Amino acid sequence: MATRPVALMAAVRDGEPGAAAMLFDALAPRIRRIMRRSCGATPDLDDLVQDCFLKLWKSIGRLQDPERLDAFVYAIAVHTARSALRKRYVRRILKIDTSVVEEVGDGVGGMDGRERARDAEALLDRLTPELRLAFVLRHVEELDLAEGAAALGVSLSTFKRRLASAEQRVDILARSAAAAHSSIARLPEGT
């Protein structure tokens, strides 16, 4: 973050002109990244970022310690992502999810990188919202266990349990996908 949290919070608390823009500039890349990693390449990503910022702006007055801004941002972003994932999960169960993944990845890593990312996100899409968030926080955002638990608002043991379930599920899905891929590769031509 280019602006120090203390200075940023002071500007917001003092109602300085431009404080909101400053807050957005400082946090938008990170929030967008968290939402993108948590929810995937969804077409409503901009809406999710907007929701997240509105929640942040509404509740930032409750933040007493500016040094805890990072954790605060994580908690709000995860909360927003969880709501979106739950809705999507229900729509998917009811077969009414019409969202289309338009773009996977930010163009980093070339074609192979994008394919890997698309495959990875396809696996994550098959997790429940709680398991997916635990996985993303630990293995994508690389938070430690305590930070992950705090961001999810659960106890450390709950976080560990969810994480273990997510890892196990991802491993199974990845191996199944790899097995299916190799089977397709071995099929004789023309079948």
Add this chain to the structure above:
Amino acid sequence: MNAPHLDVGQAVRDSTTDDVPPHRHLVQRSRFLNAIGTPRRTPWGAASLAVALVVVAVAGWFVWRDKHEALEFESQIDATTGETRWLFSDGSQVQLAPGGAATVVAMQGGGAKIDLARGRLDVYVNPAPHAKWEVLAGPHTVTVTGTKFLVERGAQESDVTVEVTNGRVLVGGPELATPVVLDEPGERYSTVAEPEPEIIRQASRPPPPRREPPKQLAFEDELLEAERARLAGEKGLAEEILTRMRGRYPNGPKGSQVAFRLGRLLEYDKPVKAAAWYARVMKEQPESPLARSAAQAIVDKLSETPQAEVARRFLAEPSPSSP
């Protein structure tokens, strides 16, 4: 070889960075700023301001109310002792001994200003912040905020005695450079029979002089008293006097006369009651001209009351005095 989940995590991490195309960032920022409107005050700043405004408004209202709310009072005459008593809406009471004369000259700042022309006033002022009470006794002014005290005028214009039962009063007068403060029970200021004003501190108040029971007013005088109260707009007092008289004259010509006065007094404010009083006149003294006047009053002014029909029939009958 990594566990598959670690590769999945790595793949997602590598494909997403903090980089956002500048135009997309600007569009989204503009959207956010539009959504939150103008730069706002911090929530705690706004809340503090709101709380402060509410506190100031409430405090101001109480102060304003204490200072400006006018008291109301009603007069009562004690039939036994002949004392006039003023009961104020804040619970304060002022009692004028028989033979005395005093006037409430102003209702001010949550209190009242009373001019004592002669006689003795027993004053109890209900303590209230900012309430201003004053008793003018000739050249002297007794100022109080909450107390019980007595003011008595003497024979001479400047004679006055002030005695505090409890609380605190200030006595000012032409011979006093600064007001005298009386703030102990029984403390007294008097200009009567002493060449110089003096403050007498005493432990207890002497027993009050025995009051002689007031002389009973004559029937006509009492009627006059009620009439005077009615004309002065003190209908409550007039009704009280007349009701008391009616208690003493439950029947006979005098009782009917009082009932008729009561009917006339209550015609506009309490028509049902007024009609009832007129009906009693008709019943008690049917032969008298007063009864016909009562019936006529019912027909003319109280035609909506149940007694109207009876009154019409009464008037339809030939008058005993008519040929």
